Structures are given as C-alpha cells and as structure tokens.
C-alpha cells in the first residue's frame with residue numbers, strides 16, 4: 001500500500017486489514033484487497049469529524065465505542081440502486097400478484113435509498129389499481145442514512161427516467177421553488193412501505209413469516225459463499241411453498257438446488273426441507 005506524502009491521515013496495510021476484518025464481522029461485507037483507497041476516502045470523513053490523526057486511532061476508538069458502528073458501516077456500504085432496476089423482476093411480481101390474489105407480504109431486504117421498494121409499491125398499486133390494497137411491503141437495510149433518505153422519498157428528477165409519464169403523474173409530486181428539479185413520492189405510496197433497519201448478519205431478524213416475495217438483490221455479492229447460503233436458507237424458511245426469492249443480476253443460485261429452484265431469470269422458489277416461517 002502506498003502512503004502518499006500528501007495523505008492527510010496515517011493509513012497502512014495493517015489498518016486496512018483491520019477495517020476489512022471489522023466490516024466482515026459487523027456486516028458480512030467481504031472487501032477485496034484492492035479497496036484500500038475506497039476505505040481511506042470513505043472513512044477519512046469520520047476521522048475529520050472526530051478530530052483523529054490516524055486510522056490506528058480511529059480503529060481503537062471504534063473498538064471502544066459501540067455507537068460508532070453505525071457510522072462505520074454507513075461509510076462503507078455501497079448503495080447503488082435505481083427505480084425499476086432489472087425491470088423483468090417487476091413484471092414477474094405483477095404476474096405473481098395477479099395469480100396469487102389476497103393478503104400478501106413482500107420484503108425488500110437491501111432497500112438502499114428506496115427506489116427499489118417504491119418500484120415494488122408502484123407495481124402493487126398498478127395491479128390492484130389502488131393505493132389501498134392487501135399487500136404489505138417491508139423494506140430494510142443495514143445503513144441508517146439510506147433508510148432516512150428512503151423514508152423521505154425525495155429524488156432528483158433524473159432518477160425517475162425509467163417511469164412512464166403516467167407513473168410519474170400518479171406516483172410523484174414535482175418539487176417547486178427550492179425543491180425544483182426534485183420529485184417526492186406521493187404520501188399514499190410512501191405509507192405503503194414500512195422501513196426498518198435490519199442487518200442480514202444478525203442472528204435473528206425482526207420479521208415474521210410467511211413472507212410471500214423476498215427481494216434480496218445486489219447485496220449477496222458483497223458476502224462470501226457460506227454467508228450467502230446461510231442467509232438464503234433463512235430467507236427461504238420464511239417463504240411459503242409458492243413464494244418467490246428474487247436475486248440480483250449477478251447473484252446466481254442455480255447450483256444450490258437443495259435450497260432453491262429457478263423459476264425465471266434470477267427468480268427462485270423454495271425447495272422445501274427443514275424450518276419454515278422462522
């Protein structure tokens with residue numbers, strides 16, 4: 001690791017390894033060895049805010065201060081998302097709701113800044129042609145900062161290009177004055193999504209089955225295979241026999257045929273064995 005002359009804080013290979021180990025323990029996130037400059041730039045803000053001079057001091061502070069965990073994790077998560085990302089999953093959801101009418105629960109388990117759960121809520125409102133429908137949507141993430149943004153439901157207009165003009169009209173309010181260039185998800189839709197902080201690495205989740213559809217997209221890629229399989233098994237235990245597990249485009253469980261079986265592109269249903277509705 002190179003420590004350039006103009007680097008503000010002392011940061012060496014051992015510090016980077018400690019950050020990697022700590023992040024893995026706390027969030028399951030498996031940072032590759034090349035992410036040292038990302039770690040430096042993301043955590044430098046915390047060192048500045050705490051008036052610390054070195055990563056060694058910061059890591060000692062983190063160890064002694066459990067409240068710092070939240071800032072540490074928030075700084076190191078990657079939150080890339082968008083409305084109707086991987087659009088075929090929302091078509092599959094609409095199809096599922098049409099063929100499984102009635103009370104349903106959907107869990108969006110790495111919801112980031114909210115675009116994904118609001119895309120789910122829009123799909124649901126369109127299927128039922130109503131904001132008052134029998135579908136509950138739970139959205140969660142480990143990162144408290146993205147959850148705050150998600151609850152507010154305010155986005156730059158450019159983020160909504162994948163929505164049809166009809167969807168924009170029905171689901172978004174255009175900002176005026178100081179909010180020009182922004183949009184806000186309408187309150188009728190916001191109330192249909194309940195946000196909470198859940199770390200998928202926690203031994204228990206504050207969530208009860210059955211959950212009919214679980215979106216777990218583009219988060220497993222940050223975990224190693226044993227962690228992925230452990231989370232997948234626990235999620236599958238929450239699904240009914242005809243429930244759906246929806247993965248991200250680079251998350252493939254086709255080889256894990258003892259747990260799930262594919263029913264579409266990165267869409268799976270449970271292979272039933274063991275615990276249910278945990």
Ligand SMILES: C[S@@+](CC[C@H](N)C(=O)[O-])C[C@H]1O[C@@H](n2cnc3c(N)ncnc32)[C@H](O)[C@@H]1O
Nearest residue numbers: 027077080081110112142143199200217218219
């Ligand atoms: C790349 S984003 C994916 C967002 C969305 N699911 C999508 O596909 O557009 C990954 C999200 O996973 C969250 N995350 C990372 N580790 C987590 C954990 N252990 N428990 C819950 N969420 C986690 C991050 O905070 C981040 O918001």
